[in-house]
Amino acid sequence: MKFASLPPATVLLFSVLLAACGGESDTPAADTRAALAVNAITLSAQTSYEAEQRFSGQVEAARQASRGFERGGELAVVLVDEGEFVEAGAVLARRDQRRLQAARSEAQASLNQARAQAALSQATFERIAEAREFDGVSQQELDEAAERQQRTAAAAAAAEARLARLNVDVAKSELRAPYDAAVVRRYIDEGQVVAAGQPVIDVQESAALRVRLSVTGESLTALTPGAETTLDINGEAVAATVVAAIPRRNTRTRAVEVIFDIDAGAAARVGDIAELRSTRDIDAAGFWLPLDALSEGARGVWQVLAIMPLDERDNALAQQTGATHRLENRPIELLYEEADRVYARGALRDGDQIVANGILRVVNGQGVRVADDNAPVDFAEAR
Numbered sequence: 045m046k047f048a049s050l051p052p053a054t055v056l057l058f059s060v061l062l063a064a065c066g067g068e069s070d071t072p073a074a075d076t077r078a079a080l081a082v083n084a085i086t087l088s089a090q091t092s093y094e095a096e097q098r099f100s101g102q103v104e105a106a107r108q109a110s111r112g113f114e115r116g117g118e119l120a121v122v123l124v125d126e127g128e129f130v131e132a133g134a135v136l137a138r139r140d141q142r143r144l145q146a147a148r149s150e151a152q153a154s155l156n157q158a159r160a161q162a163a164l165s166q167a168t169f170e171r172i173a174e175a176r177e178f179d180g181v182s183q184q185e186l187d188e189a190a191e192r193q194q195r196t197a198a199a200a201a202a203a204e205a206r207l208a209r210l211n212v213d214v215a216k217s218e219l220r221a222p223y224d225a226a227v228v229r230r231y232i233d234e235g236q237v238v239a240a241g242q243p244v245i246d247v248q249e250s251a252a253l254r255v256r257l258s259v260t261g262e263s264l265t266a267l268t269p270g271a272e273t274t275l276d277i278n279g280e281a282v283a284a285t286v287v288a289a290i291p292r293r294n295t296r297t298r299a300v301e302v303i304f305d306i307d308a309g310a311a312a313r314v315g316d317i318a319e320l321r322s323t324r325d326i327d328a329a330g331f332w333l334p335l336d337a338l339s340e341g342a343r344g345v346w347q348v349l350a351i352m353p354l355d356e357r358d359n360a361l362a363q364q365t366g367a368t369h370r371l372e373n374r375p376i377e378l379l380y381e382e383a384d385r386v387y388a389r390g391a392l393r394d395g396d397q398i399v400a401n402g403i404l405r406v407v408n409g410q411g412v413r414v415a416d417d418n419a420p421v422d423f424a425e426a427r
Contacts, residue, residue: 079367080406081415082399084351087331089394093387095380096323101257103277103306103316105248108228111219113139116239119232126230129250130221136245139217139238148214151207158200165189165196219244226250228314248314253306255284255318258299263322264289267302275304276319282310328379330389336401338386341375346388349406350374351397351414358411367411371399 118140124130169189175181229246232238255275259267267273271286284304293300306312333348341347349371354362361367376390392398397414399406406412 079365079411079413082351082371082406082412083401084397084414085334085337085400087333087392087394087396087398089329089331090387091329092325092327093330093332093380094323095326096321096382097261097263099257099259099263099320099322101255101318101320103253103255103312103314103318105314106252106254106305107223108246108248109222110243111136111222111245111247112241112243113219113238114216114240115139115213116237116242117217118237119234119244121234122230122232122245124227124230124245126227128227130225130227130247132221132223132225134221136219136221136227136247138219141214141217144210144214144217148207148210151203151210155200155203155207158196158203162193162196162200165193169193221247223249224251253310253312253314254287255304255306257302257304257318257320258294258297259289259302259320259322260297260299262324263320264300264302266322273304273320275306276321277306277310277312277316280311282312282318283307326380328387328389330379330387331392333376333386333388333398334400335381335384335386337398337403338376339403341373345375346378347373347375348392349399349403349408350392351399351412354411361411365411366413368413369411371406371408371410371412373408374398 120138120140122137124134124136130136169186169192172181172186172189176183176186225247227245228248230244231246232242232244238244255277267286267289269286269288273284273286274281275284276282284306287303287305290301290303304318306318312318337348338346339348350373351369352372354368354370358367358370361370374391376388376392378386378388380387399412
């Protein structure tokens, strides 16, 4: 449509409407988006870091045993139950002894008879030997008396040995605690027939507990027999002493088993997890960074967002958004990781500021401002 063909009043009306709507203005609209506020930390260059190694193992009894009878038979009585503490030598269970008791009574009678015969033979030999001095008996009679005396003495010794063996069998028909111990497992109840060697009761020594850990690297050099250290058991520090380092290395893990005695008063049970923490200084230049500041870049490279001051090229960005800084990706290499921070090196310098958290809200090149209520801090020193 050509304005020249319209009446002047119409042209004036169109001009007013066009100006009101801004339909053909060449002036760009202002960017009213406000810059995001980010939390910043100031980096402090380090020349080394302290690496902590943790080695885990289990608390175990210094001694433990599965008690069973050497010979099979009916279980007559069990005198203890699980969880009980017993002294060394206490009877734990007893097998049926009736046959053994009868055999022992018979062996005792045989022994008494053999001893009587041996005593008679000894007296007879002494009388014949005295008579021989006066030629009252022949040498033959003396020799025969000596032979009877030796035979009956040997028979008495054999009877005594049979009785001793039966006494051992009777003693073996009772299970006794080999040391002060706790009963941790009862397998069989009275009336059952048990086989030779079948476990009846498990006991573990109650006087002392030990910890067995697999240790690698330089931490092993300080763990010599007698060395004192501290283990973490159930969140508590427990004093421990190195008993021995097993002179054998695991072919797969290259670790060496180290055995510790722990404080008798420690609140620990067999099966608890014990942890040894060992630290060592490693010379390597880098920075401590919060874990929340890291993001994964291209090809799996880790990176942080550096907070850079605006320059002359960013005047428009500052005017439009109120930004005071601009973000810039910096690739890093992780050297060591802890629970909430990492030690890294990369394209960073002492005193640089990086975004501490909330990195998913911002991108490389974005204009930002540092939060007023989050003054920059030295993350390494803040720990």
